[in-house]
Amino acid sequence: MQFDLIDKKLISLLQKDSKKTNKELSNALNLSVTAVYERIKKLEKTGVIDKYVALIKKDKVNKAFVAFCHIKLTQHTHDYVVKFEREVTNLEEVTECYHISGDYDYLLKVLVKDMEAFREFMVSKLTSINHIGSTHSMFMINEVKHTTAISL
Amino acid sequence: MQFDLIDKKLISLLQKDSKKTNKELSNALNLSVTAVYERIKKLEKTGVIDKYVALIKKDKVNKAFVAFCHIKLTQHTHDYVVKFEREVTNLEEVTECYHISGDYDYLLKVLVKDMEAFREFMVSKLTSINHIGSTHSMFMINEVKHTTAISL
DNA sequence: CTGCATAATTGAAAAATTTTCTGTTAAAAA
DNA sequence: TTTTTAACAGAAAATTTTTCAATTATGCAG
Structure with a gap:
């Protein structure tokens, strides 16, 4: 799979904080909530996003x-x-x-x-x-x- | 802060998958949704949970x-x-x-x-x-x- | 042991978010 | 240009998070 600038920003944001809501992400990316949702689903399906975890100190x-x-x-x-x-x-x-x-x-x-x-x-x-x-x-x-x- | 067995299980689960819903967690831990919610909030407030992130392949x-x-x-x-x-x-x-x-x-x-x-x-x-x-x-x-x- | 104070838990209601759905727009292919 | 496909948007539905009030457990001082 190939990424455009929005994907890269999205991945970057999710790597920093996966608890951000789609609305927050949609603001940061100038997209609709649904568009963000679908992009994330695609990243998950294609295995780019492996999983979501809590990091412990x-x-x-x-x-x-x-x-x-x-x-x-x-x-x-x-x-x-x-x-x-x-x-x-x-x-x-x-x-x-x-x-x-x-x-x-x-x-x-x-x-x-x-x-x-x-x-x-x-x-x-x-x-x-x-x-x-x-x-x-x-x-x-x-x-x-x-x-x-x-x-x- | 000090952990009981439930906290340890909870931390373990969240380290594996932070996208699990409180309901799923409450089932796994035999607790109410709110109890799980409060325990997680406490782990976040005390800094045990540092942050939530997406892991990329x-x-x-x-x-x-x-x-x-x-x-x-x-x-x-x-x-x-x-x-x-x-x-x-x-x-x-x-x-x-x-x-x-x-x-x-x-x-x-x-x-x-x-x-x-x-x-x-x-x-x-x-x-x-x-x-x-x-x-x-x-x-x-x-x-x-x-x-x-x-x-x- | 008893009573008090604090902490943890519960279920239900409210608020917010995710997910689905339908239709539209944009982009790519024929 | 037309057709097909992919991406997008807004609204509705479903689910989840968060708040709230009340109850139960826990630890501690008397």
């Missing part, structure tokens, strides 16, 4: 400690990779896991309460997954920028 | 190429740090920027169209920021897991 729910873990596997057989990926996905502390190029195979984002919780996570959860060769963790000192919005 | 908007950039500064004077952080924040390709511990100072998540666009980003945007000592980039091969939901 992590410090309000005791998950202010963020770690980035680089992980290397011992082997890269299909079975090992699939198993590793499944087990990592099932860890609730892991919010993101990317297979990446470079020295390490994976990059994980891990959210926990504090360093102690992270230690516990490493010892009893992460390193208990088999076939992990080595890990290297970095800790977030400050979140300079973090947006879910993609600019287009 | 990056491959649908030509931003399927994801890079993680490690960056080291030449110096760490207050001025340099502040300036770097401001300029990086202003780059639309950078969706995330974390000040981190370890060998490098920052970790960036960069969204662009393809490798060529990334090259252009590096040459004309990122490295044109002063006081960058060195960079090390990794490229996403596959997104194994990526959720905005924090489990609690």
Whole structure:
């Protein structure tokens, strides 16, 4: 699907605040409420808009400690990779896991309460997954920028 | 603020799908619509819920190429740090920027169209920021897991 | 344990929003 | 130019959010 300027503005607005009413959007876009409604439906149907979510402040729910873990596997057989990926996905502390190029195979984002919780996570959860060769963790000192919005 | 089981379920549901109606939520939680409404309002007022957003599929908007950039500064004077952080924040390709511990100072998540666009980003945007000592980039091969939901 | 104050819950009414519908206009294709 | 299709607008219908008044639960001081 291809976007005109109105679509781009609309997507931008919805990425900032999905609770805006169609009337508010229609004002911002100089369109009728129905036109906005139909455009949004189209964005949903074509899968441009994946879903609508509430974003939670992590410090309000005791998950202010963020770690980035680089992980290397011992082997890269299909079975090992699939198993590793499944087990990592099932860890609730892991919010993101990317297979990446470079020295390490994976990059994980891990959210926990504090360093102690992270230690516990490493010892009893992460390193208990088999076939992990080595890990290297970095800790977030400050979140300079973090947006879910993609600019287009 | 402190959460009971209902709050936790509610937060979990809203993190998955913020478009659920209060009636649907009230069914799932065995509560009245108003009770759900009041609980949500409280979560918003206390800042637990930061905001509501639409999540876009990056491959649908030509931003399927994801890079993680490690960056080291030449110096760490207050001025340099502040300036770097401001300029990086202003780059639309950078969706995330974390000040981190370890060998490098920052970790960036960069969204662009393809490798060529990334090259252009590096040459004309990122490295044109002063006081960058060195960079090390990794490229996403596959997104194994990526959720905005924090489990609690 | 009792009474008071506060907080949470409920159902119903009111207000606002979403969704549908019909017809019109604009744009693209024949 | 004519035909077809897509996008748009306004109004009605359906649904949802929000407010309101009253009730029930909860915590605390006496």
